[in-house]
Structures are given as structure tokens and as C-alpha cells.
Amino acid sequence: MNDVDALSRAPVKESHEMETASLKISKTIIDEADWLFAIQLQDEKIQKIIADMRAEKKSENDEYVIEQDCLYRKYDGKMLWVVPKQLRFHILHECHDKAGHMSTDKTISRILNRFWFPRMRNFVKSYIKSSVGCVMYKIPGGRQEGPFPKSSKRNEHILVLVDAFTKFTIVAVKITATKHVLDALQEVTSYVGMPDRIVTDRGTAFTSKDCKSNNVKHILNAVRTPRTSGHARRTN
Known part of the structure; x- marks a missing residue:
């Protein structure tokens, strides 16, 4: 046994008896439908429309459709997800700012590929008018006839x-x-x-x-x- 090292001859302590519980973490996978439902659930006006439609025992009417508990708007042969009020600025950021600061009509056209919300044109025009990127870098179309920015002698x-x-x-x-x-x-x-x-x-x-x-x-x-x-x- 001369060739056996000291570690192999060290006494092995018995392990303390303890209860072992296998922790199983179940991931809750939130798919797109769940997320759309959750975000619409926070909008009172959308929930009122859904409640009114369900009270009449209708899943759709001339303007709206309920699919998987989410509200959609009928528009030009498409079903567009109704955007809650708190999410509209995010939609404009994606469809206007990240798309290259396009015009009002082009921005609305991009939004209407998938989304809809009431008074969209007014909201988009107001957003673009206050957009820092548009104000700083865009040149107004057409011929400028003044007044121009004031010079050092206050000429316009x-x-x-x-x-x-x-x-x-x-x-x-x-x-x-x-x-x-x-x-x-x-x-x-x-x-x-x-x-x-x-x-x-x-x-x-x-x-x-x-x-x-x-x-x-x-x-x-x-x-x-x-x-x-x-x-x-x-x-x-």
C-alpha cells in the first residue's frame, strides 16, 4: 500500500441526512396573443367596447372583431389590432422615427399595415410636428418666401x-x-x-x-x- 497517497486514505465523512427538494422552475411563455390581450386590458375604452359587444353576445360588428380576447378593427379588408392609448407613442416611434422620419401620409400608411387607433391622423401630425429629428433636420417643402430667421440686424x-x-x-x-x-x-x-x-x-x-x-x-x-x-x- 506504499503506492497509495494520503488523500485516498483520508477518512470519508458520512453526509448529513437532509431533505433535498428538486426545484422545478416552470417558465411562463408569454406569446404574442397573451401580450396583446394584457396591454389592451389596461385601456378602459377598449375594454368598454369589448364589454358592450359581449353584452350583445356578438364577437363582431360592422367595425370591430374580437379574436382571442383581443379587439381588432376592420379596415380595408384587413384586421388591425386596436392600439391602447399608452402604446401609441411607441408605435409612432417604430413607424416614424425608426423608418426615417417620413411624411404624415407615409407614416399613417405604415401604421395601417398592422395597427389602428382613433383620430390617427391628428395624432400623427402632432407627433411629427413635435419630433426633434423632423424639426432639426427637415427642410420645409416648396419655395420659402419668408419670414426667414432673424439676422444680426433683425432682418427677416x-x-x-x-x-x-x-x-x-x-x-x-x-x-x-x-x-x-x-x-x-x-x-x-x-x-x-x-x-x-x-x-x-x-x-x-x-x-x-x-x-x-x-x-x-x-x-x-x-x-x-x-x-x-x-x-x-x-x-x-
Whole structure:
């Protein structure tokens, strides 16, 4: 036994007798239907619709359907899950923010692939209007005609004066009131001379009686005829 080590010869203590209980942890698997039911259960208006339908012993009516205890809305041949109020911001985050900050119509179209909730358009428009990403990075569509962000001199508008020879001069004005426009015109004519005639659009500053002075022939362009002031249009 010389080749047997000390550990193998160590006395083995008897194990204390103790009750052993096998702990079995059963996982509760919450599937999609259970989750949809649970989240709708917290919305009082949805539960009222479901209760009214069940009181009439109907699982569906002209607008809604109850399937697996969940409320769905009939829309364009599809069954759309009715979104509880507390979950609508999350739906908009998924269908608008994560989708690239699309327009109102495109966002609504994405939502209506699976979901529905009342006054959706108003809610989506309000959400997009207050969306930080849209406010910071999106440029409003169409031609911007002012007012623009105030400059260091508190100017908000652009008055474009185009001469047939010098081609153009741009002067900033604070507001488009007649007095300010006339002051800008007088400043320009003080160093380039008084023109024989001027062609303008039909803005109130130009149609004012104060503009009809200094023996200058004033021509107002026709409505929706931009070619009559082509130089100014190209400058814009």
C-alpha cells in the first residue's frame, strides 16, 4: 500500500441526512396573443367596447372583431389590432422615427399595415410636428418666401432689386411693410439713380399709393406670370 497517497486514505465523512427538494422552475411563455390581450386590458375604452359587444353576445360588428380576447378593427379588408392609448407613442416611434422620419401620409400608411387607433391622423401630425429629428433636420417643402430667421440686424425678409445692366442687387429688410420697402428703394436709387420704370409683383408694398411717385412708370406683372420678372425669379 506504499503506492497509495494520503488523500485516498483520508477518512470519508458520512453526509448529513437532509431533505433535498428538486426545484422545478416552470417558465411562463408569454406569446404574442397573451401580450396583446394584457396591454389592451389596461385601456378602459377598449375594454368598454369589448364589454358592450359581449353584452350583445356578438364577437363582431360592422367595425370591430374580437379574436382571442383581443379587439381588432376592420379596415380595408384587413384586421388591425386596436392600439391602447399608452402604446401609441411607441408605435409612432417604430413607424416614424425608426423608418426615417417620413411624411404624415407615409407614416399613417405604415401604421395601417398592422395597427389602428382613433383620430390617427391628428395624432400623427402632432407627433411629427413635435419630433426633434423632423424639426432639426427637415427642410420645409416648396419655395420659402419668408419670414426667414432673424439676422444680426433683425432682418427677416429679402427684397430683390434687379437692374437690366447690373443684373441684380439684394437688400435685406426687417418687414415687408410699404415704408420699409420704400426706404430700401430710396437707398438703392440714391447711388444707382432713379429708374425710368420698375416691374414688380403684386405685393401690398408695391400696390400702395406711396409707390406711385417720382415719375417712375410702375408695371405690375400679371397674376401667375413669373416670366414678367424673370431676372428676380432666377435670383430667387
